[in-house]
Amino acid sequence: MNSDSIKISMQSQSIITIIPLQTAKLEAPCISLEIINILEWLKKTGKKSLIFYSRRGNARAWICADCGHYEKCPHCDIAFAYHTTPNKCLICHQCNNIAPFPVVCPHCHGSKINPVWVWIQQIEENLNKVFWENTKILRIDSDTKEKTEVLYRKVATSDIILTTHFWSTLIHPDIGAVIWLSFELNLSLPSYHIEEDIYNEISYFKKQHLPLYIQTYTPDHPLLREIMDGNIKSFLWYLSGERRDFLYPPFAELATIRVHDEQKKKVADIMGKLINKIGILKKKSTFFAFDTEIREKYGGEWQQKIILKDTDLSYIIQELQVEIVRNRSVTLEWN
Ligand SMILES: [Zn+2]
Ligand SMILES: [Zn+2]
Structure with missing residues (x-):
């Protein structure tokens, strides 16, 4: 031009x-x-x-340098993030689904797949x-x-x-x-x-x-x-x-429960309780995923999160309300 x-x-x-x-x-x-x-x-x-x-x-998008294609998590329909440790792989930051790092671009079969x-x-x-x-x-x-x-x-x-x-x-x-x-x-x-x-x-x-x-x-x-x-x-x-297909608001409810504390052990304890409880309460239709690791956040805090998706989550949130309200280390985002 x-x-x-x-x-x-x-x-x-x-x-x-x-x-x-x-x-x-x-x-x-x-x-x-x-x-x-x-x-x-x-x-x-x-x-x-x-x-x-x-x-x-710190943003780690993975995009094919030949055609612009990027891989999405099949459960969440959001882009995978690219990770190098411990192994090169793609991780969904919503549900922690892990996909192998592509050998060639799944779309154009090009080989310029290393993030440039x-x-x-x-x-x-x-x-x-x-x-x-x-x-x-x-x-x-x-x-x-x-x-x-x-x-x-x-x-x-x-x-x-x-x-x-x-x-x-x-x-x-x-x-x-x-x-x-x-x-x-x-x-x-x-x-x-x-x-x-x-x-x-x-x-x-x-x-x-x-x-x-x-x-x-x-x-x-x-x-x-x-x-x-x-x-x-x-x-x-x-x-x-897309929202309907992947159970997102307004077609479904999405709840993110974050557990955070300066003590890593406290995060692990609360997470353990919540995961147990949700495991017992959840319906077959409820999408349920959580971070497999406790991540270090800024400001010396540790954090781990839980994701729930379903057409109606009130039944489960009500049951969890006691833990969420009582506990300063637990926050809920629900829409
Ligand atoms: Zn490509
Ligand atoms: Zn996902």
């Missing part, structure tokens, strides 16, 4: 432009020549760019190499601790805002375009409502009439099609099919 075609697409308010990554010329990992041109054009016209890139240091995704810090470094002169890049990720007002002031004095967050509050009047470096990375975040979050975020930018550039390996993804068409009804229809 040369700067003329960018100009035209901006003037004609063609709000969303898809940049297919298979055919794009990459200047650095995840940074295509098209994106560089857009950033340069915005800079020239005195506008800021807002770039989303969801790979934090870079961290946001590397994206920042690479952008700095390209825009070495008079371009201020502001990176906002989980390391950023400033309050929104402080950040907003920093946004005001930056040219490129690079962020891991879906953060519509960062919208400054001088932002000229929003860029997603990898649609798949966002899509493969392990959350059952990720597609809805993406849809909402994009709808927000569309309402603001901000041009949106999306780099993707899957330009024909049904979610992208729905987004391009802007048909909220058909999107909800698409979503509701």
Whole structure:
């Protein structure tokens, strides 16, 4: 894309432009020549760019570098996370289902299956190499601790805002375009409502009439099609099919019980009791899964969680209510 075609697409308010990554010329990992041109054009016209890139240091998406395919947990329909220890494997962060690490891509049979995704810090470094002169890049990720007002002031004095967050509050009047470096990375975040979050975020930018550039390996993804068409009804229809098939709200109830404490043993004791009780109470139709290990959380706490799914969970939650209310180490999320 040369700067003329960018100009035209901006003037004609063609709000969303898809940049297919298979055919794009990459200047650095995840940074295509098209994106560089857009950033340069915005800079020239005195506008800021807002770039989303969801790979934090600890996010471990597994995506085929040839076709953008990623594996989903067959029980939960959310993306598997990639783990290297103790063995290379894919783990569902919802139900702990473990799948073998693919030898070739299950979709395109390609062999570029080792994660090649870079961290946001590397994206920042690479952008700095390209825009070495008079371009201020502001990176906002989980390391950023400033309050929104402080950040907003920093946004005001930056040219490129690079962020891991879906953060519509960062919208400054001088932002000229929003860029997603990898649609798949966002899509493969392990959350059952990720597609809805993406849809909402994009709808927000569309309402603001901000041009949106999306780099993707899957330009024909049904979610992208729905987004391009802007048909909220058909999107909800698409979503509701998946939600129904995989027992998610509003078609079923989802309960997450988290047990957390500074003492690992206390977590193990409470978990043991809860697991026993649920094992006795649960119906055949109830999906029941729990973390096999106690994980260390930030702030010196240990945590282990239980997932329950069924069309009605009230019968089981009622029985567990005593443990949940009485115990400060147990929290319940139920919807
Ligand atoms: Zn593939
Ligand atoms: Zn799962």
